[in-house]
Amino acid sequence: MEEVGGGPAGPYEDLEVIREDAAMPTSRFCELIGIPRRTYARWRATARAGGPAGKGPWPAPVVDTVEPVAAKYAADWLAWGHRKIHALMAVDGHTASASSVERALRRRGLLQPVDYQGERRELARARKAAFAQAPTGPCQVWQLDFSEYETTSGGTWRLAGVCDYFSKYEFGWHIGPTCTGTDAVAAVRLALAETERLAGGPLVERLTDPDTGEIHKIKLVTDNGAAFKGATFARFVASRPELVHIRTRRRSPGQNGVRERAFGSLKYEHLYRQEIDTLDDLAREANAYREIFHHVRPHESLGQRRPIEVHNNPALQPPTKIENAQPSGQDF
16 A cells, blocks of 8 residues: 555545445554554544544644633743642633643643753652651641842842741741841741731640640741851740740751742742842732732642641641651751
8 A cells, every 4th residue: 555644545534434334443454454553543533623634633622622721821820830720720610631731831832941840849859847747737837947039229138937837828927137036036926926817816725735734836947047046046935835946957958848948939939020129029029929829829739729728727638748757856
């Protein structure tokens, strides 16, 4: 049989008529005419979709349908990959698979750069914290640290923030020119106030066992920075019955990984995409992203739920496994 353009001569319809007249299974027919069954199936699907036989592309009606919708979401959230776009669409009632969303965004050239997922996987490794037991709810483990940001006017500012390990909830950011013990205390005070606002009452009551009166203290995890090893921070923690301070092993930033990961999201998904001239601009944009982070952005580690949902309803959080737990005194 003469070959034309990589396929047998003659239109696809003639081949299909011959096969049907012979009442022959597709696999046997492809074997007789010497073409792969997969190729024949592609020709058949293309012809049924109205395209020329022997030429692609493979029809994709689902991707065709979802493409304009996915493109609209991707345009609204330029910093997010196809998995988060898929999660947003699913919440809004669009029933497309993650792979269909990926193909749709690929058509439009809207996928994140090739190294995007690699970078995210590197950051994801930092989510493992070194605790003997995984937290089973919010307000059991908090993580605190500083991050630096330089505004376009030349000012360099330090953001200090506490996040909840279990729910990934951000309790607010203290922003200033320094990263001292006083700044760290200010960030923890914000976290305590926000927690009590969410709970509608004193935090110590929530942490107290009604039967024994024992206070189940929150493990406040930091690295070994000077701000966290000084007397100011130590006195403050000692004055709070709700807290116990635990430092990570030296040179082990991954043990404070949830905190580091959230700072990365703040910068790469929002701050670096804005023109931020002053401290006021920085505070405004950081708080704007905090609202998005809590109420809009799906979190893969939370089963594509939002932190506010999991913080208010811990049963929504998928079970997590935490490894490499070696607490030792005040250090991990």
